[in-house]
Amino acid sequence: MLAAVLVMAAIALLVGGVLGYAAVRFRVEGDPLADKIDALLPQTQCGQCGYPGCKPYAQAIAEGSADINQCPPGGEDGIRRLAELLGKEFKPLNAEHGQPKPKSVALIDEAVCIGCTLCIQACPVDAILGASKQMHTVLAAECTGCELCIAPCPVDCITMQPIAEDLANWKWKYPAVPLKDVA
Amino acid sequence: MRQLFRFHGGVHPPEHKAVSSAAPIVQARLPQRLIIPLRQHIGTSARPCVAVGDKVLKGQMIGRAEGYVSAAVHASTSGAVVAIEMRPVAHPSGLSDLCVVLEADGDDRWIERTPLDLGRMDASYVRNRLRDLGLAGLGGAVFPSFIKLNPGAPAKVSTLVINGAECEPWITCDDRLMRERAQDILTGARIMATLLHSTNILVGIEDNKPEALAALQAAARSLDVPADIVAVPTLYPGGGAKQLIQVLTGKEAPSGGRSTDIGVQCFNVGTAYALARAVQHGEPLVSRIVSVTGAVARPQNYEVLLGTPMAELLEQAGHTSEANGVIMGGPMMGFDIADTAAPVVKATNCLLVKSPRLFPPPPRAMPCIRCGACARACPARLQPQELYWFARAKNFGKAQEYHLFDCIECGCCNYVCPSHLPLVDYYRYAKSEIWAREQEKNAADLARRRHESRVSRQEREKVERAERLAAKAPVKKAQATVPPDSAEAAARKALIAETLARVQAKQAGTAPENIDTNSSS
Ligand code: SF4
Ligand code: SF4
Ligand code: SF4
Ligand code: SF4
Numbered sequence: 001m002l003a004a005v006l007v008m009a010a011i012a013l014l015v016g017g018v019l020g021y022a023a024v025r026f027r028v029e030g031d032p033l034a035d036k037i038d039a040l041l042p043q044t045q046c047g048q049c050g051y052p053g054c055k056p057y058a059q060a061i062a063e064g065s066a067d068i069n070q071c072p073p074g075g076e077d078g079i080r081r082l083a084e085l086l087g088k089e090f091k092p093l094n095a096e097h098g099q100p101k102p103k104s105v106a107l108i109d110e111a112v113c114i115g116c117t118l119c120i121q122a123c124p125v126d127a128i129l130g131a132s133k134q135m136h137t138v139l140a141a142e143c144t145g146c147e148l149c150i151a152p153c154p155v156d157c158i159t160m161q162p163i164a165e166d167l168a169n170w171k172w173k174y175p176a177v178p179l180k181d182v183a
Numbered sequence: 184m185r186q187l188f189r190f191h192g193g194v195h196p197p198e199h200k201a202v203s204s205a206a207p208i209v210q211a212r213l214p215q216r217l218i219i220p221l222r223q224h225i226g227t228s229a230r231p232c233v234a235v236g237d238k239v240l241k242g243q244m245i246g247r248a249e250g251y252v253s254a255a256v257h258a259s260t261s262g263a264v265v266a267i268e269m270r271p272v273a274h275p276s277g278l279s280d281l282c283v284v285l286e287a288d289g290d291d292r293w294i295e296r297t298p299l300d301l302g303r304m305d306a307s308y309v310r311n312r313l314r315d316l317g318l319a320g321l322g323g324a325v326f327p328s329f330i331k332l333n334p335g336a337p338a339k340v341s342t343l344v345i346n347g348a349e350c351e352p353w354i355t356c357d358d359r360l361m362r363e364r365a366q367d368i369l370t371g372a373r374i375m376a377t378l379l380h381s382t383n384i385l386v387g388i389e390d391n392k393p394e395a396l397a398a399l400q401a402a403a404r405s406l407d408v409p410a411d412i413v414a415v416p417t418l419y420p421g422g423g424a425k426q427l428i429q430v431l432t433g434k435e436a437p438s439g440g441r442s443t444d445i446g447v448q449c450f451n452v453g454t455a456y457a458l459a460r461a462v463q464h465g466e467p468l469v470s471r472i473v474s475v476t477g478a479v480a481r482p483q484n485y486e487v488l489l490g491t492p493m494a495e496l497l498e499q500a501g502h503t504s505e506a507n508g509v510i511m512g513g514p515m516m517g518f519d520i521a522d523t524a525a526p527v528v529k530a531t532n533c534l535l536v537k538s539p540r541l542f543p544p545p546p547r548a549m550p551c552i553r554c555g556a557c558a559r560a561c562p563a564r565l566q567p568q569e570l571y572w573f574a575r576a577k578n579f580g581k582a583q584e585y586h587l588f589d590c591i592e593c594g595c596c597n598y599v600c601p602s603h604l605p606l607v608d609y610y611r612y613a614k615s616e617i618w619a620r621e622q623e624k625n626a627a628d629l630a631r632r633r634h635e636s637r638v639s640r641q642e643r644e645k646v647e648r649a650e651r652l653a654a655k656a657p658v659k660k661a662q663a664t665v666p667p668d669s670a671e672a673a674a675r676k677a678l679i680a681e682t683l684a685r686v687q688a689k690q691a692g693t694a695p696e697n698i699d700t701n702s703s704s
Contacts, residue, residue: 042623043630053634125633144630167222169622170276171615175608177548 034062040081044073045124046146048098053124061086072098073145104160105143106150110135112157119149119158185413188433190426192560193418194595196352196515198391203476204355206483208363211473212499217259217285217490218526219245220272224319225326226252231283237264240294242467245283248314254327255317258285259469259488261292273493273511273528277521285490296465306378307333309462316461317468317529322346322357322422322451323512325530328458331448332378343381344431344442344449345372347388347395348415348422351513354533356472357452359484361388361395364456365402371455373408374462379448384410386452387427389417419515420593424449426562438589453532473531475500477510478538487527493534494523505538514542515594549602557596557606563589567596571606574613579620582613590614 038058049070051057060066061082068082069091076093083090093100108119108128115133120126127143130136138158150158163169222228229246233239239258246256265286269279299312310329318328334340345368349357361368369386376384388396399412415421415430424442427449429435434445442449450458453471460466469489473496476482480501487496493509510517511531520534527534557567565586573582587610596606 038631041627043627043634045630045634053638054631055634124637125630126637127633142629142633144626165276165278167272167274167276167278167280169619170274170278171619172275172608172611174612175605177605177608 031059031062034059036085037061037082040074040078040085041071042073042078042144044144044146046073046144046148048072050097067091067094069094070097072100075100102162104145104162105140106138106145106147106158107161108136108138109157109159110137112155114155116154118152118154122148122152124148185411185431186433187413187415188430189416189418190421190429190562191564192562192595193420193426194560194598195417196419196598198417199353199476200355200358200391202353203474203482203484204358206481208359208472208484208486211485211487211491211496213260213287213289213291213488214491214495215287216265216492217262217287217488218270218492218524219256219259219283219285219490220270220526220528221246221256221281221283222272223256223317223325223489223529224254225324226250226254228281229253229256231267231281233258233264233267233283235264235267238262239264239285240292242294242296242469244315244317244467245285248327252327252330253314254319254329255315255467256283257317257467257469258283259490260285260287261290262287271522271525273520273525273531275518282490282526298465299462301374301377301462309378313458313461316466318454318457318461319468319529320451321453321457321471321529321532322424323516323530323532325528328450328454331450332375334379335443340379340381340443340446340448342383342385342432342447343372343376343379344424344428344447345375345384345386345410345452345455346422346424346427346449347386347392347399347452348427349392350389350417350419350422351515351517351533352419353476353535354474354513355476356474356484356532358392358395359474360456360472361392361452362398365395365398366406367459368452368455369399369402369406369408369410370463371457371459372410372450373406374458375448375450375455381448384408385431386410386412387415387421387431388412389421390414391417420562420591420595423562423591423593425591438586468529471527471529471531473527474533475536476533477536477541478503478506479536487531489528490526492524492526493520493531496527497523497534497536500534500536503536503538505540506536507539508537508542510535510537515598516592545605546603548604551600551602551604554601556599556601560595560599562593562595563591565590567606570613571604571609574609577613577616579613579617583617587613587617 038055041054041058043054045053047053049057051060057066061068068086068088069079071078072093079093080090113135115130115135117132119136120128120130124146125142125144127139128136128149129139147160221231227250230249231245232247233245239245240261241258243258244255245258248255263286264283266284270282271277272280299309301309310332313329314327319325320328347357347361372384386399396412396414403410403412413431420426421430425436428442428447432447436442436445457468470486471489472484473487474484475496480503483500485496509520509523511520512518512533513535517535551568551571553568561567569585570582570587573585590610592607592610594607600606
């Protein structure tokens with residue numbers, strides 16, 4: 001009897017300890033709802049939603065101070081996913097924030113670039129390489145296409161290039177099958 | 184007699200093999216210009232290692248393997264590099280890819296070749312050489328062979344399966360190769376078994392190819408290769424790697440797993456042949472056997488230099504007036520070629536010329552009646568009608584739950600569907616959509632990480648700047664307000680000295696005799 005009580009007590013202590021440790025060790029930092037919303041946002045970090053990046057917009061949605069239809073890069077698919085997560089009605093993109101565009105990457109005309117570093121300071125994901133007074137280059141794989149580097153450039157040498165379809169990104173199309181009507 | 188097993192489902196489409204299997208393999212004509220794509224295998228495209236204007240010899244490497252899953256690409260004949268540019272290639276999209284364009288000099292002169300001395304070479308060196316000789320699976324999947332020849336854990340691959348089933352209708356390139364070059368195939372198989380430490384070699388051939396069976400059995404006897412040459416029942420898709428392994432061994436690779444999980448590795452007969460050429464003669468992969476069949480005047484198998492424009496090969500096989508399109512591969516798993524300027528590549532096992540008589544347009548599709556015929560025919564034991572439903576509704580999560588990625592796109596479901604639904608088109612669409620989303624998600628995760636690290640770096644810099652300013656300010660103030668020789672300064676100095684002394688005393692606790700001298704000062 002006593003042994004059983006002791007064993008149970010020991011187990012309770014052990015489990016309590018493990019749980020306590022886990023609570024400290026694996027504590028979720030920040031707001032879990034905002035993180036879940038952030039996970040659905042495209043991370044273009046363009047600010048078109050009216051917030052300085054995707055995370056702040058996610059926080060605003062979580063607090064209820066922003067609507068779910070303010071992110072143009074996410075498009076209708078993105079709104080649908082947010083609506084599903086939050087149990088809200090789908091609504092079309094709010095045109096005030098812009099229209100979705102085909103995905104593009106920035107290209108710096110290296111012959112014109114004066115190496116002023118203004119674009120580097122603007123890029124939210126550090127996708128531009130270059131030092132002061134040296135030519136700059138965009139790392140295409142890292143560029144999110146946010147267009148934030150376009151405006152600051154004093155010599156207008158940055159343009160957005162739509163990503164061309166090639167063998168690596170080509171997708172099978174949705175089959176076009178005219179179904180015979182069964183009346 | 185070996186005990187055989189069977190796989191689920193399967194169909195018996197009309198074979199049409201006799202059309203091209205009777206005549207022996209002939210050498211295709213040397214084209215004037217060859218277009219050699221740098222991506223002829225699954226994985227990363229090879230990187231060009233020649234420049235426009237370079238003279239190259241047959242077998243010279245023109246594209247170096249890039250990254251791990253890759254294989255080299257070689258000049259298929261001697262001549263000059265006239266361009267390295269985007270050209271239409273054999274792909275369902277009809278898109279272009281980077282190719283080396285070669286002007287043949289007509290000499291077809293080989294580069295110096297050195298056989299691989301397996302006995303004296305380290306296994307990993309041999310595999311690297313095979314990568315540099317451009318070896319990739321010739322059954323159609325073109326996965327770089329050197330990777331599959333890595334045994335992994337010791338003796339993990341006890342059984343080597345050589346696939347000579349060739350189940351797809353119309354295609355006979357493996358059949359002819361087995362009939363005519365059986366010894367080289369078995370030599371290749373023996374080398375593979377050595378590299379993989381396999382104890383068991385099984386060659387599976389569908390029983391509609393008795394000549395090939397006999398040829399391989401005779402070769403096994405004369406070479407004394409301990410291979411079991413097995414006739415398997417003719418049933419499509421019995422040449423699918425998973426299906427053949429199941430028929431021969433009764434073992435099934437787990438869902439999402441590989442055949443090596445059950446100790447089996449599988450290679451096509453054409454790959455075994457190419458491997459024998461590579462090891463015994465140091466020959467890179469510069470040609471392959473291609474069946475040209477269907478609506479052509481001389482349906483036959485050709486040995487074709489890689490990079491030969493399809494149009495030239497078709498011309499050699501002879502046009503017919505009824506021809507109205509070309510499929511690369513067979514009618515079940517092949518795809519339409521948009522432009523026959525595209526070259527023959529390592530994956531090109533067959534060019535099937537269509538005509539309205541041979542391939543009448545399919546009847547109009549009707550809604551699914553849930554008859555279940557597709558599920559009974561599916562060799563992967565899937566529920567094609569459910570997959571169709573989910574893919575059509577773009578419900579990709581559900582499609583994955585129903586094991587969409589176990590679908591081998593064999594087309595059995597299409598074949599039996601009484602409603603003539605193009606089911607496989609929906610599965611391909613769903614698969615590529617899921618891959619694209621996966622990539623998008625990875626890109627978003629990368630952007631999030633890079634943005635977060637930028638934000639935290641900026642914050643850190645802000646704090647550091649503030650700290651630097653804060654650290655400078657009081658010193659300046661002190662210097663400005665307190666003249667160095669004032670009484671206050673002297674008092675401060677004394678205080679500092681006293682404090683220092685106390686600290687030293689504490690630290691020197693093991694040597695107490697110092698206390699007096701220090702404190703008295
Ligand atoms: S609009 Fe731009 S910054 Fe805002 S959530 Fe969408 S991608 Fe992120
Ligand atoms: S390079 Fe320009 S467009 Fe691309 S992520 Fe940076 S700021 Fe945005
Ligand atoms: S065979 Fe065709 S009609 Fe029958 S259940 Fe499958 S998809 Fe539906
Ligand atoms: S194509 Fe896919 S779903 Fe259809 S029968 Fe073959 S494996 Fe099954």
